[in-house]
Amino acid sequence: MRVAVxxxxxxxxxxVAATPETAKKLIxxxxxxxxxxxxxxxxxxxxxxxxxxGAEIAADAASALSGAGLVLKVRAPLAxxxxxxxxxxxxxxxxxxxxxxxxxRAAAGSYAALGIEACSxxxxxxxxRAQSMDVLSSQANLAGYRAVIESAAAFxxxxxxxxxxxxxxxxxxxxxMGAGVAGLQAIATARRLGGRVSxxxxxxxxxxxxxxLGATFVGYEDEESKAAQTAGGYAKQLSAEFYAKxxxxxxxxxxxxxxxxxxxxxxxxxxxxxxxxxxxxxMKPGSVIVxxxxxxxxxxxxxxPGQAIVTENxxxxxxxxxxPGRIAGASSALYAxxxxxxxTTFWDKEAKKPVLNPEDDIVKGVxxxxxxxxxxxxxxxx
Ligand code: NAD
Numbered sequence: 001m002r003v004a005v006x007x008x009x010x011x012x013x014x015x016v017a018a019t020p021e022t023a024k025k026l027i028x029x030x031x032x033x034x035x036x037x038x039x040x041x042x043x044x045x046x047x048x049x050x051x052x053x054g055a056e057i058a059a060d061a062a063s064a065l066s067g068a069g070l071v072l073k074v075r076a077p078l079a080x081x082x083x084x085x086x087x088x089x090x091x092x093x094x095x096x097x098x099x100x101x102x103x104x105r106a107a108a109g110s111y112a113a114l115g116i117e118a119c120s121x122x123x124x125x126x127x128x129r130a131q132s133m134d135v136l137s138s139q140a141n142l143a144g145y146r147a148v149i150e151s152a153a154a155f156x157x158x159x160x161x162x163x164x165x166x167x168x169x170x171x172x173x174x175x176x177m178g179a180g181v182a183g184l185q186a187i188a189t190a191r192r193l194g195g196r197v198s199x200x201x202x203x204x205x206x207x208x209x210x211x212x213l214g215a216t217f218v219g220y221e222d223e224e225s226k227a228a229q230t231a232g233g234y235a236k237q238l239s240a241e242f243y244a245k246x247x248x249x250x251x252x253x254x255x256x257x258x259x260x261x262x263x264x265x266x267x268x269x270x271x272x273x274x275x276x277x278x279x280x281x282x283m284k285p286g287s288v289i290v291x292x293x294x295x296x297x298x299x300x301x302x303x304x305p306g307q308a309i310v311t312e313n314x315x316x317x318x319x320x321x322x323x324p325g326r327i328a329g330a331s332s333a334l335y336a337x338x339x340x341x342x343x344t345t346f347w348d349k350e351a352k353k354p355v356l357n358p359e360d361d362i363v364k365g366v367x368x369x370x371x372x373x374x375x376x377x378x379x380x381x382x
Contacts, residue, residue: 004068014042020053030352073099138334143323144185160194178264262299285314
């Protein structure tokens, strides 16, 4: 089977869906791998490394996709009118397409119409068996790390307490909002850098995790927050009254922080606004806020998605898009391994191709289309 790996063309996307390591493994499984020229460059992988691993370097998307039975992508392929190439129309009928497609009903409908077997990895169920293919976790982990590193670079003091002959510089107060995968990595990274770290979350399980990493828990808890976690492990949307109480606790704390790392998300909704303009105004000049929830609308009222701004009172707010893409070498490596694990889990050694059993919970989770129809419950027409 021919596997196509395309150069990502969507704005600001620096990652790639395969690496020389995963290409080599796919070749070992009996595939031929065609990598579009330049696909790995923004992740620090030149064509030559793919070629050395045994991949064919294709001159453009059309030649990579010609005859492909499997297409590996980070983001959804471009459709007609979305960019320089209509990638979608070049995907052969019957090919399996794997990526973080973030499809809406219209996109799912076009995959079905084109006979593409689309699997969207961000829909993967959060179950133990799926952990090693969980792209949300692998990418969030690196985003959390990168957020702290960029906050440290933007901060005009330092994280650790520095005792020098010329005097002492105090440690930075770092507050992490949202202690899921990204937030826990942010806590660990900020602690390693020597910051004085506190964190908040609404899920009761997160409180213990925050403490086990050596950070202080700051937050508001009541009967409502005791049930703040869905069966899938995500935070629920909570009442306006709860958010108001939470804001009171946070407001008093934030005024004393040097660095705030925002990672809070509520699945399927706009990210909750946790840091108001008044809270930002209460912070000291030179403080840094990193809003890695920016792609989901942001946790900070003043975030400008995609940009770094400095407020009137001298607070830097980094609201860049695509935080995993800011550490592309590592995020591509983990993303590519996630896809490889998914493929090996469903690999038919005789047929040398993936066989996606529609009854399997993981397949049920990620399958968007099958046999020309939209099959994902959240995307199928009512
Ligand atoms: P996420 O990205 O959806 O959200 C990030 C964090 O924001 C979460 O911890 C959430 O509770 C928090 N949050 C939401 N609203 C908030 C608010 N108002 N104030 C403060 N924090 C708020 O979550 P995630 O990082 O994807 O992780 C969600 C859960 O899934 C965790 O329990 C994690 O351990 C679990 N998980 C399980 C698996 C698996 O078993 N395969 C894989 C990954 C994650």
